[in-house]
Amino acid sequence: MKIMLTGGAGFIGSHIADVLIKEGHQVIIIDNLSNGKKANTNPAASFYHFDIRDESLEEVFAQEKPDVLNHHAAQVSVRDSVTDPIYDLEINIRGTIHLLELSRKYGVKKVIFASSGGAIYGEQDYFPADEKHPLRPLSPYGVAKLAGESYLYYYQQNFDLPYVALRYANVYGPRQDPLGEAGVIAIFSRSMLTGKQTIINGTGEQTRDYVYVEDVARINVLALQDDKEGPFNVGTGKETTVNYLFTKIQSLTHAEALEVHGEPKKGEQFRSVLSAEKAKRTLGWEPKVEFDEGLKRTIEFFKAQT
Amino acid sequence: MVTGAAGFIGFHLCKRLLEEGDEVVGMDNLNDYYDVTLKKARLSQLESKKNFRFIKLSLEEKEGVLSLFKSKEFDVVVNLAAQAGVRYSLINPYAYLDSNIYGFLNILEGCRHAKVKHLVFASSSSVYGLNTRMPFSVHQNVDHPISLYGATKKANELMAHSYSYLFGIPTTGLRFFTVYGPWGRPDMALFLFTSAMLENRPIDIYNFGDMERDFTYIDDIIEGVIRVMKRIPDPNPQWSTENPDPATSAAPFKLYNIGNNNPVKLLNLIQVLEACMEKKAKKNFLPIQAGDVPATFADVENLIKDVGFKPATPIEEGVKKFVSWYQGYYRA
Numbered sequence: 001m002k003i004m005l006t007g008g009a010g011f012i013g014s015h016i017a018d019v020l021i022k023e024g025h026q027v028i029i030i031d032n033l034s035n036g037k038k039a040n041t042n043p044a045a046s047f048y049h050f051d052i053r054d055e056s057l058e059e060v061f062a063q064e065k066p067d068v069l070n071h072h073a074a075q076v077s078v079r080d081s082v083t084d085p086i087y088d089l090e091i092n093i094r095g096t097i098h099l100l101e102l103s104r105k106y107g108v109k110k111v112i113f114a115s116s117g118g119a120i121y122g123e124q125d126y127f128p129a130d131e132k133h134p135l136r137p138l139s140p141y142g143v144a145k146l147a148g149e150s151y152l153y154y155y156q157q158n159f160d161l162p163y164v165a166l167r168y169a170n171v172y173g174p175r176q177d178p179l180g181e182a183g184v185i186a187i188f189s190r191s192m193l194t195g196k197q198t199i200i201n202g203t204g205e206q207t208r209d210y211v212y213v214e215d216v217a218r219i220n221v222l223a224l225q226d227d228k229e230g231p232f233n234v235g236t237g238k239e240t241t242v243n244y245l246f247t248k249i250q251s252l253t254h255a256e257a258l259e260v261h262g263e264p265k266k267g268e269q270f271r272s273v274l275s276a277e278k279a280k281r282t283l284g285w286e287p288k289v290e291f292d293e294g295l296k297r298t299i300e301f302f303k304a305q306t
Numbered sequence: 307m308v309t310g311a312a313g314f315i316g317f318h319l320c321k322r323l324l325e326e327g328d329e330v331v332g333m334d335n336l337n338d339y340y341d342v343t344l345k346k347a348r349l350s351q352l353e354s355k356k357n358f359r360f361i362k363l364s365l366e367e368k369e370g371v372l373s374l375f376k377s378k379e380f381d382v383v384v385n386l387a388a389q390a391g392v393r394y395s396l397i398n399p400y401a402y403l404d405s406n407i408y409g410f411l412n413i414l415e416g417c418r419h420a421k422v423k424h425l426v427f428a429s430s431s432s433v434y435g436l437n438t439r440m441p442f443s444v445h446q447n448v449d450h451p452i453s454l455y456g457a458t459k460k461a462n463e464l465m466a467h468s469y470s471y472l473f474g475i476p477t478t479g480l481r482f483f484t485v486y487g488p489w490g491r492p493d494m495a496l497f498l499f500t501s502a503m504l505e506n507r508p509i510d511i512y513n514f515g516d517m518e519r520d521f522t523y524i525d526d527i528i529e530g531v532i533r534v535m536k537r538i539p540d541p542n543p544q545w546s547t548e549n550p551d552p553a554t555s556a557a558p559f560k561l562y563n564i565g566n567n568n569p570v571k572l573l574n575l576i577q578v579l580e581a582c583m584e585k586k587a588k589k590n591f592l593p594i595q596a597g598d599v600p601a602t603f604a605d606v607e608n609l610i611k612d613v614g615f616k617p618a619t620p621i622e623e624g625v626k627k628f629v630s631w632y633q634g635y636y637r638a
């Protein structure tokens with residue numbers, strides 16, 4: 001299939017491009033390189049250095065006529081969305097609608113959308129959260145991702161444009177940007193490898209559900225199957241505390257870092273964990289890479305980088 | 307003497323020199339790399355001027371070139387004749403060796419025996435090849451060209467330096483950055499886009515539009531060349547054999563970039579063109595062509611310091627002038 005992949009030079013997107021190409025698909029990458037790196041893009045993909053809001057994207061749709069839109073381009077920082085919610089809206093809502101309008105106009109047959117299980121459920125009522133959990137996002141980023149899903153539903157209902165929304169847990173792995181604030185694993189690994197002190201926000205007992213990026217890339221292939229639609233959680237169902245992460249990365253990097261606790265981050269969720277039973281049942285997906293193994297591979301990657 | 311006098315830059319240079327009252331011998335072989343009618347149309351404007359003499363001759367014609375140098379004493383020689391074009395150098399590489407290497411040697415030999423006061427020769431931004439440190443500076447090494455065209459232009463710089471050193475010929479090399487304007491070359495992007503749009507054909511956009519060029523307007527190029535011609539280079543007294551600066555020498559030899567110092571994204575150029583023509587382009591996105599570099603950007607510090615000039619024509623103004631020339635010329 002011919003797949004237009006936005007954000008294909010980014011952390012998750014570049015892994016998706018790699019597996020799609022390995023599976024024999026034709027990939028067209030759209031990326032403005034604001035976070036992504038040209039070096040991460042698979043050379044077998046056609047690379048368009050475009051912003052998703054760019055008007056001339058229409059000409060790319062007209063020429064390429066993709067079968068599927070896989071939309072991973074985004075403003076990815078929860079904290080930046082709090083500082084500048086309008087910018088977040090520009091990219092994550094306006095950019096998404098722009099792509100959906102073009103998809104409708106140029107006969108795209110399916111849309112796959114990167115949503116966020118971590119951000120759209122808000123403080124959870126029960127653990128792990130399934131797809132029926134109430135949606136109460138606590139950040140502009142979460143609001144925008146939820147809006148994206150609502151627009152997808154609208155296009156599906158009104159224009160028969162099928163979609164899959166992948167509600168990611170905390171994705172980690174090689175190529176994650178350690179300079180950003182999104183990936184605690186990337187940040188800890190990089191600082192411990194370079195001998196810099198890291199700060200644990202709050203008690204360190206807050207939990208996240210860490211899912212390895214190659215598992216995430218694989219569900220993007222499975223989501224292409226006919227008649228598979230709707231939202232899917234993409235997580236492991238396992239909770240990991242920041243303190244565990246800290247100790248684990250310390251032992252893997254042989255770093256002699258002190259465990260320093262700082263102020264808890266305002267508005268940060270305490271526990272977050274997703275049930276991916278639906279993805280298992282419907283798409284035949286389950287995570288394959290165990291946390292300790294994924295962590296090892298990630299640290300290897302950062303070691304090679306430094 | 308100006309070689310390549312019927313070419314894009316050569317024609318404009320001759321015209322300006324004649325306006326300033328100089329006596330000009332123009333040489334050109336009028337080959338058919340592109341539309342000969344266009345070359346002849348340029349030439350006919352020069353031939354009406356009384357201080358102009360045209361000689362139809364190829365750089366490769368050794369006897370002819372050498373006898374020309376014997377028959378006339380030139381104060382300044384400007385070598386603009388060449389086999390141009392990056393993409394064509396993958397199709398017909400031998401043409402580049404013939405004109406740009408063998409042909410250029412004939413010019414150097416001519417200068418060697420004729421005691422020319424200043425040799426100015428055309429080099430190219432394509433010598434920067436794989437370099438990506440922007441802006442491109444003449445003080446950087448340029449040892450990684452990615453087209454044979456770029457390689458022959460780099461070779462010209464080396465050949466010219468050796469002659470400058472051996473025979474004391476004051477020599478200046480000019481690296482031109484994507485020159486455009488009225489009477490431009492039909493194999494260049496702006497020309498191709500304009501003609502395609504007028505005929506409602508789609509335009510080919512390479513590297514899926516992710517290209518940047520330091521588009522430099524012809525009048526700025528000519529102003530730069532004229533000023534450089536008047537500034538005869540001296541050996542650089544600070545030049546060190548221990549730590550050799552690529553842009554100057556112990557010989558009377560200098561290299562300059564001539565570029566607009568303001569790279570423009572290809573898709574922006576197209577927007578400007580669309581605005582000028584009041585018409586939308588149909589775009590055909592394609593991968594990058596072999597030999598092409600994704601971006602160029604000229605550092606012009608040295609040019610400013612030595613001749614007090616820097617190209618500055620904004621793309622909006624230059625494109626407008628090009629389009630109005632194009633429409634006038636091809637309607638007539």
